[in-house]
Amino acid sequence: MIWIVSIVVWVTLTAGVYAILSRDILRTVIGMAILGSGVNLLLFVTGRLSSPLPPIVQTEELVLRDAANPLPQALVLTAIVISFALLCFALVLALRIIRDADTDDIQELRYAEPKQTDSMMPSYYEPETMQDRKASGHSSEGNKV
Amino acid sequence: MTGLIIAPVLIPLTTAVFTTFTYRHPKFQSTLSFMGIVSLLIIALLLLIQVMDGNPLTLVFGAWAVPFGVQFRIDHTSALLVLVTALIGSASLLFLYSDTDSKPRHGLLLPLLHGLIAAICGAFCTGDLFNLYVWFEVLLICALGLFVLGERIDQYDAAFKYLILNLFGTLLLLIGVGTVYAMTGHLNFNALTQALTTMAPFHTVILLTILTLAFLIKCGAFPFFQWLPASYHTLPAPVLALFAGLLTKVGIYAVFRTMGGVFASATPILSEILGWIACATMVFGVLGAAYHWDMRRILAFHIISQVGYILLAIALGNEAGYTATLFYTVHHVFVKSNLFLIAAIIYRLTGGYDLRSIGGLYVSFPWVAILFLIPALSLVGIPPLSGFWAKLLILKQTIAMERNVWTITALFVSLLTMYSMVKIWMEAFWKPHPVAEWKPNTSRLTPAWIATGMLTLITLSISLNPEFVIAYAQQAVTTLRGY
Numbered sequence: 001m002i003w004i005v006s007i008v009v010w011v012t013l014t015a016g017v018y019a020i021l022s023r024d025i026l027r028t029v030i031g032m033a034i035l036g037s038g039v040n041l042l043l044f045v046t047g048r049l050s051s052p053l054p055p056i057v058q059t060e061e062l063v064l065r066d067a068a069n070p071l072p073q074a075l076v077l078t079a080i081v082i083s084f085a086l087l088c089f090a091l092v093l094a095l096r097i098i099r100d101a102d103t104d105d106i107q108e109l110r111y112a113e114p115k116q117t118d119s120m121m122p123s124y125y126e127p128e129t130m131q132d133r134k135a136s137g138h139s140s141e142g143n144k145v
Numbered sequence: 146m147t148g149l150i151i152a153p154v155l156i157p158l159t160t161a162v163f164t165t166f167t168y169r170h171p172k173f174q175s176t177l178s179f180m181g182i183v184s185l186l187i188i189a190l191l192l193l194i195q196v197m198d199g200n201p202l203t204l205v206f207g208a209w210a211v212p213f214g215v216q217f218r219i220d221h222t223s224a225l226l227v228l229v230t231a232l233i234g235s236a237s238l239l240f241l242y243s244d245t246d247s248k249p250r251h252g253l254l255l256p257l258l259h260g261l262i263a264a265i266c267g268a269f270c271t272g273d274l275f276n277l278y279v280w281f282e283v284l285l286i287c288a289l290g291l292f293v294l295g296e297r298i299d300q301y302d303a304a305f306k307y308l309i310l311n312l313f314g315t316l317l318l319l320i321g322v323g324t325v326y327a328m329t330g331h332l333n334f335n336a337l338t339q340a341l342t343t344m345a346p347f348h349t350v351i352l353l354t355i356l357t358l359a360f361l362i363k364c365g366a367f368p369f370f371q372w373l374p375a376s377y378h379t380l381p382a383p384v385l386a387l388f389a390g391l392l393t394k395v396g397i398y399a400v401f402r403t404m405g406g407v408f409a410s411a412t413p414i415l416s417e418i419l420g421w422i423a424c425a426t427m428v429f430g431v432l433g434a435a436y437h438w439d440m441r442r443i444l445a446f447h448i449i450s451q452v453g454y455i456l457l458a459i460a461l462g463n464e465a466g467y468t469a470t471l472f473y474t475v476h477h478v479f480v481k482s483n484l485f486l487i488a489a490i491i492y493r494l495t496g497g498y499d500l501r502s503i504g505g506l507y508v509s510f511p512w513v514a515i516l517f518l519i520p521a522l523s524l525v526g527i528p529p530l531s532g533f534w535a536k537l538l539i540l541k542q543t544i545a546m547e548r549n550v551w552t553i554t555a556l557f558v559s560l561l562t563m564y565s566m567v568k569i570w571m572e573a574f575w576k577p578h579p580v581a582e583w584k585p586n587t588s589r590l591t592p593a594w595i596a597t598g599m600l601t602l603i604t605l606s607i608s609l610n611p612e613f614v615i616a617y618a619q620q621a622v623t624t625l626r627g628y
Contacts, residue, residue, distance in 0.1 A: 020309060020313070025305070028309060032309065032312055035313070035316050036316060039316050039319045039320055039323070042320060042323050042324075043319065043322075043323040045327075046323045046324070046326050046327035071326075072323075072326065075275055075322075075323070075326070078275070078279065079319055082279070082282045085286065086282070086285070086286060086308075086312060089286065089289060089308075090305075090308055090312075093289075093293065093301060093304060093305055093308065094305070096293075096301055097298075097301045097302065097305060100298045100301060101298055101301075101302075106305075109302045109305070109306075110302075111298045111299035111301075111302040112299045112300075112302045112303040112306070112375055112376065112378070112379055113375070114437070114439070114442070
């Protein structure tokens with residue numbers, strides 16, 4: 001059984017990495033979500049799939065016998081919460097980029113790179129183009145290259 | 146005592162909460178933030194004094210027994226790094242008061258900064274592997290928040306690239322933590338150190354590889370450093386100084402703790418590989434710096450190159466190497482943050498970050514030249530500044546271990562670092578300003594002078610008295626292996 005789960009983890013991680021490498025912004029974010037799910041599944045099965053009983057001590061017992069390991073489940077819960085928050089942020093960021101850059105193509109996002117005016121020489125900042133107007137959009141100073 | 150151990154995380158978190166409540170009242174918010182960082186500084190000094198004479202301070206949350214509860218363990222390394230964090234945090238927050246590339250002042254800037262400081266201190270103080278992952282994630286989300294505060298398209302671009310590449314790193318870290326738990330059943334550093342001595346070397350190598358890969362992505366090593374030059378230069382200057390000085394160092398601390406402490410019983414093959422990765426990091430970092438003309442991009446690439454030096458020190462594998470790691474980290478944090486803050490001052494006094502559009506600073510402000518030269522020459526490694534002692538400690542070991550390629554690489558990279566610093570010197574200070582009647586506005590620069598002056602004084606005191614830090618680092622290495 002655990003071999004099936006590990007193959008599922010493998011396929012999920014592969015699918016996640018493949019989606020992250022895509023050219024569309026939203027597919028990249030979905031890839032992050034899939035990768036997060038794969039890693040959570042891997043964390044979960046570190047507790048081994050031996051017993052399905054919940055980790056509750058029985059009425060007359062003093063010790064927990066033969067139950068599922070609760071620690072990996074706690075780790076997975078933390079990881080799910082963290083990746084959920086990051087996924088929300090990533091989605092809003094992706095939508096803001098799509099709105100402000102008028103594109104959802106990651107290859108088009110060159111705003112943080114120096115402007116390529118020549119294939120060999122380092123580029124010089126010329127403030128009159130659309131890219132730089134967008135780059136200096138909201139604030140009047142700061143990032144004046 | 147309990148309060149002292151939890152204070153490095155609790156104080157910045159509390160400050161973050163209170164500054165969030167007062168986000169519409171900037172003056173009050175600034176006062177609260179200032180009180181917070183000063184309290185952190187005092188606590189860091191108290192911790193250092195406490196830890197210096199005795200054993201590491203430990204605290205298990207919820208009063209659980211040690212292998213089961215999350216443990217905070219402050220030993221010499223952690224205390225020193227918390228103090229360094231507090232000092233850089235206070236310099237950066239002081240710089241925010243000045244008028245030097247500190248725009249935009251968003252209401253949530255201070256809460257996110259204090260959240261960042263809390264995450265950094267938490268990562269340095271923790272004694273649990275999963276807790277380390279949690280602090281890395283807090284670090285990531287606070288850093289992302291700080292990227293997007295300015296609402297510029299290049300900051301969104303930078304934040305997205307930072308997000309994807311660093312998230313991949315943290316997911317890899319989570320895979321590593323899960324695998325460590327699966328194979329050993331422990332997450333506590335002390336318990337892991339014990340458990341790993343009895344494990345087969347093949348297994349420890351696998352575990353250490355996954356963990357180290359994740360931490361190398363975090364600290365900006367070759368070939369995982371692309372997120373750093375893609376994103377750092379879009380930040381406002383004081384935030385950038387904090388990022389540059391501290392974020393990569395958390396990754397380095399994690400490599401240091403795992404390779405030097407928890408996984409100390411692993412085979413030396415990984416130290417060998419880390420050494421070659423370090424050499425490649427050094428070379429590619431400094432070559433990237435040599436290409437650019439924007440001061441922030443140059444200095445961002447220099448972060449990568451210096452991280453290479455620190456990784457080389459870790460890769461040496463013996464006690465002298467770990468001593469060199471700690472000394473180099475401390476030296477580099479102060480020098481690098483100082484250089485970014487001075488670059489912001491240069492921007493204010495000459496009107497640009499691009500070296501081709503500025504100049505004439507030696508004639509108009511000769512004291513800025515001295516202020517720049519001290520950290521710049523320290524970065525290069527000119528005696529008697531702190532960089533010289535740091536590189537000497539590393540190179541003594543590489544020569545003693547007869548690693549000639551590593552030695553020659555380190556020296557060659559120093560030469561190229563000097564080329565970079567001299568380029569900044571000649572373009573920004575020596576040559577006349579392209580605009581003949583340039584008159585800079587020097588209002589509200591006093592906090593900037595104080596912040597950079599403080600960091601320069603710290604660099605000078607480390608330079609002229611390195612024995613103190615080296616002795617402390619040697620003592621820190623003895624407590625590295627646990628308990």
